[in-house]
Amino acid sequence: MAAFIPVIAGVGILAGTIEMPWERNARKAREREREARAAEQRAREAERQALEEAGRQRTLLELGVPPDREISDTDIQTGRSEVGYEQGCRNIVLVGNRGAGKSTLINCLRGLGPGDSGLAEVGEVNVTTDCHKYDDLPKKGKQIVLYDMPGAGVIGSSAWDYYYARKLYSFDIVVIVHETTLAESDVRLRRLCYLRQQHCILVRTKADVHIGNIEYRKQCTIAAARDDYMDQVRMDMRGFNALDSARAPGELRVEIFDYVVNQRALLWKITQVLDPERLCEPPASDLYHPINEAEFLGEIGMLSG
Numbered sequence: 001m002a003a004f005i006p007v008i009a010g011v012g013i014l015a016g017t018i019e020m021p022w023e024r025n026a027r028k029a030r031e032r033e034r035e036a037r038a039a040e041q042r043a044r045e046a047e048r049q050a051l052e053e054a055g056r057q058r059t060l061l062e063l064g065v066p067p068d069r070e071i072s073d074t075d076i077q078t079g080r081s082e083v084g085y086e087q088g089c090r091n092i093v094l095v096g097n098r099g100a101g102k103s104t105l106i107n108c109l110r111g112l113g114p115g116d117s118g119l120a121e122v123g124e125v126n127v128t129t130d131c132h133k134y135d136d137l138p139k140k141g142k143q144i145v146l147y148d149m150p151g152a153g154v155i156g157s158s159a160w161d162y163y164y165a166r167k168l169y170s171f172d173i174v175v176i177v178h179e180t181t182l183a184e185s186d187v188r189l190r191r192l193c194y195l196r197q198q199h200c201i202l203v204r205t206k207a208d209v210h211i212g213n214i215e216y217r218k219q220c221t222i223a224a225a226r227d228d229y230m231d232q233v234r235m236d237m238r239g240f241n242a243l244d245s246a247r248a249p250g251e252l253r254v255e256i257f258d259y260v261v262n263q264r265a266l267l268w269k270i271t272q273v274l275d276p277e278r279l280c281e282p283p284a285s286d287l288y289h290p291i292n293e294a295e296f297l298g299e300i301g302m303l304s305g
């Protein structure tokens with residue numbers, strides 16, 4: 001005999017059970033609440049994306065990146081033939097503000113010290129005015145070719161102008177050389193490299209000068225002055241990274257790390273790397289004690305045998 005189911009107005013059947021009117025009202029209220037929460041979340045996400053996009057556009061504008069200008073493979077090929085890029089080698093360009101120590105760094109990497117012939121010109125005023133290429137580096141692993149660029153801090157030109165005009169996109173590694181805290185022009189170049197996923201390294205030069213100044217000012221030992229200097233450098237990097245993670249949108253946010261070097265320690269390290277058998281005294285004063293010279297050489301590939 002067929003079962004008799006009473007049909008009462010307003011009573012629904014839910015998952016095989018009978019849903020009473022008050023239960024249905026409660027369920028509908030829960031559904032409405034869920035929908036409202038989801039809509040609120042979608043609105044918040046849209047707002048976050050809009051803010052991030054506005055930040056991205058603002059940062060791109062600061063960098064001077066034209067909205068319709070991509071660097072194509074053809075640009076890179078043309079750029080490489082114009083700068084004299086050496087296929088099969090590691091092509092490294094050094095950039096940074098005037099007097100930062102680019103040419104000095106290049107001389108050290110070439111294993112050349114005072115009195116050697118063929119030194120890149122170094123000086124206290126604006127010295128390097130054109131791009132110079134150095135392909136005579138002592139070989140340890142892949143051949144390294146260095147390019148010395150004139151200073152980047154030209155007033156009135158954007159980071160993109162400099163990056164594009166100097167064809168920095170042509171190189172395998174961009175080394176940003178600086179002496180004190182990063183200049184805005186350095187940060188912008190770093191950001192452009194980051195945006196283009198180009199290998200970029202930061203080198204902080206003249207550690208000996210700053211350590212010597214601290215020793216003089218604080219009348220402390222050189223070892224204490226070095227610790228003091230490195231604390232300042234680390235604080236500077238941490239401060240920059242914290243500020244950048246708050247101000248730059250994800251894709252354009254950069255994390256910085258400086259290799260801290262001085263010319264004498266670098267030259268000494270190079271000599272050791274090239275000829276480990278040779279007995280070579282470290283620089284006489286503790287002022288020239290190595291800091292990150294070996295790590296820097298490792299990162300540019302000068303330690304691989």
Ligand SMILES: Nc1nc2c(ncn2[C@@H]2O[C@H](COP(=O)(O)OP(=O)(O)OP(=O)(O)O)[C@@H](O)[C@H]2O)c(=O)[nH]1
Pocket residue numbers: 096097098099100101102103104105121122123124125126127128129149150151205206207208209261262263264
């Ligand atoms: N004490 C000390 N002086 C350095 C060091 N590196 C560079 N210098 C000095 O800093 C000055 C500028 O160095 P350069 O190598 O000419 O700097 P640059 O970046 O090539 O300069 P421009 O070609 O003008 O852009 C010179 O007097 C160098 O001797 C270092 O590690 N220690």
Ligand SMILES: [Mg+2]
Pocket residue numbers: 102103104121122127128148
């Ligand atoms: Mg120079």
